[in-house]
Amino acid sequence: MEILVCVRRVPDTAENEIRLNSAGDDIERDDLVYSVNEWDNYAVEEALQIVAKIGGTVTVVTIGGEDDEEVLRREMAMGANQGVLIADEAFDGSDGKGIATILQAMVRQGHYDLVLTGVQAEDGGAQVGGMLSAMLDYPFASLVNSIEVLEGGKLKISREIAGGNKEMNEIDLPCVLSIQTGINEPRYVGMRGIRQVAGLEIPRLTASALGVDAGTVGVAAAKVKRMDYFVPAFGKGAEMLQGSSEEIVDKLIALMKAKGGLN
Amino acid sequence: MVGGIQSPAQANYGPIPGEILFSIIALLGVACFTYIVMKRMTPLLRGERDFRFDQPLIRLGRLAQFWLGQWKHPRYRFAGVVHILIFAGFLILATRAFALLVLGISGHFIVPGFSGLAGQMYEAIKDYAATIVFSCMVVAAVRRIVIKPARYAVPAEYGKGRGADAIFLLALIAVLMASESLFKASESALQAQQGGGTEFLAMLSLPWMFRNLLSETSVPALWNVYRGAYLLDVLTFYFLLCYRPFGIQFHVETSLFNIYFAKLERGTVKPVRWGVSDEQLDQVKSFGVKKFEDFTWKHMLDFYSCADCGRCSDQCPANAVGRPLSPRFLTIKARDYSFQHYPVLGNPGDGAALVGSIYSEDEIWSCTTCGACEEECPLLIQYIDKIVDLRRGMVDDGNVPKSIQKALKALESRGNPYGKMEKKRAEWAKAKEFQETCDVRTLNGTHGAGTLYFVDSITSFDDRMQAIGRATARILDRIGEPFGILGGAEKDSGHDVRRFGEETLFMALRDHNVEAIQASGVQRIVTADPHAYNALKHDYKDVPPVEHISQVIAREVRAGKLALAPVEDPDNVYAYHDPCYLGRHNQVYDDPRNVLDAIPGLQRVEMKRCRDRSFCCGGGGLMLFYEPQETERMGVKRVRMAAEAGANVIVTACPFCMTNIEDAIKVAGMEGRMTAIDLAELVDQQIARPGPLQIGTRQESAMA
Numbered sequence: 032m033e034i035l036v037c038v039r040r041v042p043d044t045a046e047n048e049i050r051l052n053s054a055g056d057d058i059e060r061d062d063l064v065y066s067v068n069e070w071d072n073y074a075v076e077e078a079l080q081i082v083a084k085i086g087g088t089v090t091v092v093t094i095g096g097e098d099d100e101e102v103l104r105r106e107m108a109m110g111a112n113q114g115v116l117i118a119d120e121a122f123d124g125s126d127g128k129g130i131a132t133i134l135q136a137m138v139r140q141g142h143y144d145l146v147l148t149g150v151q152a153e154d155g156g157a158q159v160g161g162m163l164s165a166m167l168d169y170p171f172a173s174l175v176n177s178i179e180v181l182e183g184g185k186l187k188i189s190r191e192i193a194g195g196n197k198e199m200n201e202i203d204l205p206c207v208l209s210i211q212t213g214i215n216e217p218r219y220v221g222m223r224g225i226r227q228v229a230g231l232e233i234p235r236l237t238a239s240a241l242g243v244d245a246g247t248v249g250v251a252a253a254k255v256k257r258m259d260y261f262v263p264a265f266g267k268g269a270e271m272l273q274g275s276s277e278e279i280v281d282k283l284i285a286l287m288k289a290k291g292g293l294n
Numbered sequence: 295m296v297g298g299i300q301s302p303a304q305a306n307y308g309p310i311p312g313e314i315l316f317s318i319i320a321l322l323g324v325a326c327f328t329y330i331v332m333k334r335m336t337p338l339l340r341g342e343r344d345f346r347f348d349q350p351l352i353r354l355g356r357l358a359q360f361w362l363g364q365w366k367h368p369r370y371r372f373a374g375v376v377h378i379l380i381f382a383g384f385l386i387l388a389t390r391a392f393a394l395l396v397l398g399i400s401g402h403f404i405v406p407g408f409s410g411l412a413g414q415m416y417e418a419i420k421d422y423a424a425t426i427v428f429s430c431m432v433v434a435a436v437r438r439i440v441i442k443p444a445r446y447a448v449p450a451e452y453g454k455g456r457g458a459d460a461i462f463l464l465a466l467i468a469v470l471m472a473s474e475s476l477f478k479a480s481e482s483a484l485q486a487q488q489g490g491g492t493e494f495l496a497m498l499s500l501p502w503m504f505r506n507l508l509s510e511t512s513v514p515a516l517w518n519v520y521r522g523a524y525l526l527d528v529l530t531f532y533f534l535l536c537y538r539p540f541g542i543q544f545h546v547e548t549s550l551f552n553i554y555f556a557k558l559e560r561g562t563v564k565p566v567r568w569g570v571s572d573e574q575l576d577q578v579k580s581f582g583v584k585k586f587e588d589f590t591w592k593h594m595l596d597f598y599s600c601a602d603c604g605r606c607s608d609q610c611p612a613n614a615v616g617r618p619l620s621p622r623f624l625t626i627k628a629r630d631y632s633f634q635h636y637p638v639l640g641n642p643g644d645g646a647a648l649v650g651s652i653y654s655e656d657e658i659w660s661c662t663t664c665g666a667c668e669e670e671c672p673l674l675i676q677y678i679d680k681i682v683d684l685r686r687g688m689v690d691d692g693n694v695p696k697s698i699q700k701a702l703k704a705l706e707s708r709g710n711p712y713g714k715m716e717k718k719r720a721e722w723a724k725a726k727e728f729q730e731t732c733d734v735r736t737l738n739g740t741h742g743a744g745t746l747y748f749v750d751s752i753t754s755f756d757d758r759m760q761a762i763g764r765a766t767a768r769i770l771d772r773i774g775e776p777f778g779i780l781g782g783a784e785k786d787s788g789h790d791v792r793r794f795g796e797e798t799l800f801m802a803l804r805d806h807n808v809e810a811i812q813a814s815g816v817q818r819i820v821t822a823d824p825h826a827y828n829a830l831k832h833d834y835k836d837v838p839p840v841e842h843i844s845q846v847i848a849r850e851v852r853a854g855k856l857a858l859a860p861v862e863d864p865d866n867v868y869a870y871h872d873p874c875y876l877g878r879h880n881q882v883y884d885d886p887r888n889v890l891d892a893i894p895g896l897q898r899v900e901m902k903r904c905r906d907r908s909f910c911c912g913g914g915g916l917m918l919f920y921e922p923q924e925t926e927r928m929g930v931k932r933v934r935m936a937a938e939a940g941a942n943v944i945v946t947a948c949p950f951c952m953t954n955i956e957d958a959i960k961v962a963g964m965e966g967r968m969t970a971i972d973l974a975e976l977v978d979q980q981i982a983r984p985g986p987l988q989i990g991t992r993q994e995s996a997m998a
């Protein structure tokens with residue numbers, strides 16, 4: 032199976048102190064460390080596990096600049112066969128639809144049976160997967176938390192439903208799936224792995240190479256524009272339960288039942 | 295042999311002359327043993343390299359101490375003494391065994407130097423030796439069958455018990471002792487009956503008792519006993535010889551080599567591959583131990599040498615709290631695997647992955663590398679290097695628990711496991727009240743400070759542990775040591791990154807720190823974190839000498855340069871908890887205790903498990919990020935041990951111990967009854983607190 036996984040480099044929320052810049056329209060980007068968007072990492076692991084079972088290749092693609100190569104290398108160190116960097120100034124400032132447009136062109140260039148994205152990016156809005164499938168006219172399933180390859184060009188997938196339920200679906204290939212965290216346990220990639228793929232060539236594709244009309248992407252074509260960015264003020268402090276251990280446990284259970292945490 | 299009686303070589307066994315019979319038995323026995331040992335050597339020859347051929351004098355010295363001297367044995371008093379008796383007996387009987395075997399082949403053999411008085415004295419000594427060994431077999435069997443010490447038990451998850459095997463071996467040795475003694479007794483009785491006079495036999499020895507039993511026996515019957523006892527002795531000897539390589543008794547042969555080739559250094563971790571430099575590591579295809587053959591030959595020899603005495607697991611804190619790890623079975627499972635995959639008959643099997651088959655992932659992650667098992671092993675079997683090698687294999691395969699992955703990723707990008715920003719590393723020193731009294735400089739190579747305080751991650755970033763950092767800085771300041779820190783240029787020492795198997799990341803952290811330390815131009819390093827101490831001392835090269843703060847304080851106290859005020863509450867009872875990487879791995883036991891004892895009025899007690907038997911708090915470094923399967927926290931056990939000792943204050947000298955012990959006090963519900971304090975914090979308090987002299991001075995000035 033030929034699988035394309037769309038990945039993205041994001042500021043690592045666990046390892047940064049996210050602060051507003053002085054203009055108040057973005058976060059302070061000095062001193063940030065980046066990593067692969069967590070959902071995307073699960074998607075790559077899932078692709079690798081499918082290929083390990085039934086054969087095929089895994090290609091990872093990202094849109095960005097030189098700095099974004101690092102996430103491709105990390106995923107190649109995980110085991111992806113090929114990384115592709117889509118880089119063109121014309122793409123800067125694209126909104127979700129713009130990104131989907133670019134990726135759609137990428138998908139059409141290859142012969143992918145399966146396209147995976149993360150459910151959402153840590154700094155994104157879970158837009159791209161759905162739009163991409165619509166543009167490609169591929170079937171789409173979101174919040175996928177298990178994949179089983181069936182005979183005859185079909186997949187059996189489960190989707191996460193609110194309240195922890197699962198819904199099983201059959202879906203035709205080729206298709207687009209957005210992958211939920213927890214679908215697997217992504218393998219660890221250390222410095223050694225990254226060093227071993229450091230010499231591998233990563234091809235770059237521009238707007239013209241992809242045949243994307245520069246007018247349909249980029250800041251000019253974006254119809255969703257960020258107006259403001261702010262950190263909400265902290266709410267009221269936590270409630271401290273008082274009493275003996277038994278009383279605290281009773282109160283906690285009552286609270287958890289009341290709030291739907293326990294059935 | 296003594297004149298008049300035919301030796302077994304001259305005797306006939308049915309139609310077969312003894313000479314021929316025993317030559318055949320000897321030939322078969324030796325051939326069989328050689329073949330089995332060669333088979334046992336096969337995996338060792340396929341194993342990884344291991345450089346153990348240096349420092350022959352030191353190694354011989356250790357042989358004298360740990361093999362001949364049985365140094366570790368009395369740590370378990372009763373079993374240890376029994377073992378020493380058996381071992382000494384075997385050593386004494388070795389000459390006799392050799393002479394006896396030759397007797398069946400050549401009738402007139404006397405070991406050179408054993409004629410005359412020396413020979414007679416030896417005869418008496420070895421008769422007692424055989425008697426003692428025989429008695430020890432009885433005692434050991436009673437222990438196994440009746441007393442059943444808990445450490446011999448085999449928990450269900452580790453397969454079936456091996457008690458029957460042990461009893462069988464004890465019985466074989468008992469038969470060997472008895473047959474040898476019976477042979478001698480019958481010979482002596484024969485001699486007496488044939489008018490050769492009553493030979494002197496050591497009173498109350500087995501031969502003496504047997505001869506008394508045989509005194510009325512007829513000559514033909516005695517003759518049968520004589521020949522029969524000899525045959526039984528020879529058969530038992532060769533059977534034992536060939537049977538030993540199949541179980542725990544193999545240590546009789548391997549222990550000598552295992553101890554000679556044992557690891558000499560403490561606190562270190564073996565290189566990824568012996569003989570491969572750091573620069574060449576990128577070319578190494580696979581890291582660590584994944585299949586059995588990835589173990590070094592010495593590690594395989596360890597597996598063969600284990601006597602299954604259970605002392606390692608008896609001391610192992612992970613085992614004690616129900617983590618799925620028992621060092622004993624780490625070895626036993628590997629030995630079983632080796633015997634199965636390198637059978638005596640047939641060809642070696644395919645090398646399967648060890649983790650996932652004989653070992654579980656959690657088993658390998660459960661070890662805190664505290665070293666209690668290694669400290670205990672009478673045969674000097676190593677465990678930490680194997681655990682680290684197995685982890686290296688898992689890391690190489692990407693097989694790392696998620697919680698640890700996050701910490702490793704943060705260490706890679708930020709140089710600390712919390713993902714905090716580098717520039718905040720020195721924030722602990724900027725607390726306002728502290729900064730007013732103690733200005734900690736960040737070294738940039740031009741300050742001319744001779745001492746570097748290496749803080750390390752937990753003390754830099756953990757709110758609670760920052761207090762240890764400030765106390766350490768104040769002490770250094772107070773003793774007039776011009777010192778500074780690396781600040782944002784310091785990264786995690788990587789101590790536990792290495793011990794969790796992430797060698798490449800460790801090397802990056804180490805190289806960064808070495809460069810920063812060298813650029814700082816210091817001549818000494820001080821740290822209050824035993825893990826950093828161990829890393830700087832053993833894992834780093836080309837850095838100035840390093841001391842733990844407890845060593846610095848102890849020296850100042852000894853020199854009379856640091857006076858400590860009397861203890862504030864004389865009712866408090868203090869117990870010192872030895873951090874693994876200060877105590878066992880670096881042998882710093884006395885300095886912290888001496889410092890405590892220098893505080894006037896301080897009552898100190900020892901926990902039952904102290905010094906080299908200290909019980910790990912739960913593990914430091916990345917172990918804080920691991921979620922182990924366990925029934926109880928190690929720290930909780932440790933806090934209870936302190937309470938049992940009658941203490942209400944636990945003093946430690948490690949920020950990780952502090953984390954675990956303070957948590958444990960809460961978990962055990964002992965808040966208010968037990969507190970924990972770091973040695974540096976305590977000393978800092980006792981420096982800051984006005985002593986009687988100062989109080990007096992103040993009163994005087996007040997009165998004036």
